[in-house]
Amino acid sequence: MQTVLDIMSWILLTAGGGFVLVGGIGALRMPNLYTRMHAASVTDTMGAVLVLSGIMLQAGLSLATIKIAAILLFLLFTSPTSSYALASAAMLAGIKPDAGRAADCEDAS
């Protein structure tokens, strides 16, 4: 039983780490702000969920698991909100989302 839990938690942790890595590469390599944010939000959602689930399996049924679940819930509320606030601020600052263009452009119109 312990081995099964360990294997499952390591699979989750590795997958989570992979998503964080992909998010990091995306945040560096994507061409403009909105696509970079899209890549970075993978870290907040899939990366965090998988890593924290992996740690929860490691901790077993204990107070630590409940605390991690609370952190997970908190992250699921806050990270989409902060992504939204960032994108909204970028829109207000005049950066237009344009998938065709390579770099951010400030459009005064």
Next chain:
Amino acid sequence: MTVVFGIFLLTLLVITAVAVVRTRNLFVAVMLLGIFSLLIAANFLLLDAADVALTEAAVGAGISTVLFLGALALTSETEHAATPHRWLSLIVVVSATLVVLYATFDKPTFGDPEAPIQQHVAPWYLEKTPEYIDVPNVVTAVLASFRGYDTLGEVFVVFTAGIGVLFLFSAPHGHAARRRPGARDGSSIGLRDDLIPRVVGRLLVPFILLFGLYVQFHGDYGPGGGFQAGALVAAAFILYALVEGEDRTLQALPFNALLALMVSGALLYGLVGVASIFLGGNFLDYSVLSEDPVAGQHLGILLIEAGVGLTVTGVLLSIFHAFAARDRF
């Protein structure tokens, strides 16, 4: 493993520090300082200093970032060109760095059991805390009871800082009448028209307050205490101000109440000390506060932690409001 992690975090710390100095954009510098605080908090946690890590994360990465942003809103976003005395500063910095590096050769190695820090008073604290104070978190016992004088001093420093900022920032009455053209009134600060941050922010505020109270009263048993709790409660109110507007926060917790919080916290701490003198003990010797010395210590720690929390909340929030109100003069 700890050493590898530590070196990794410290390397990132150095990179962030260099980036803070190099960048000309102050907004970027503020964000990097937040990252710097988070990194050093992770480093503290790695060294098992959970209380310090919590304080650093709450104050350094949280509140001071908001205060820096508040200051940036009043000034320009880019740094002025460097002063011409660069050689002099370079010489000073290099020689100071060399002195510090030279001094590190005399330091004991990491985790050395023979180091003075492990030999001096620390073993006594660890040994006597269960007997005299009987709280599981020795950090709280040291901070609040054994070294209560130092913490009293810290509270007064925080109090003085708050008073100082208020002196600098309070405009005389009637000054508000001649407003700068284009100055915002309080209602426009905040995201009141932005539905998603507003809903989520309002949802989170009670939980942050609850967590603040938990940290305040759980300080005897786990990482936490008045400083961390004060920062968390202040963060909850600042979040409310950001999503609902500063004027509504002032309606919920008026400025006079903040001043009262500041004063009453420092006063409570001092009065506990005076009360212990009148009950026959030394200043800040909580053992005399109750029949049972250990219960007296518990009561004293509870009271002075409450004092710390009140003062820190009051000071942080009044500094925040002072920055926000400055925009209107």
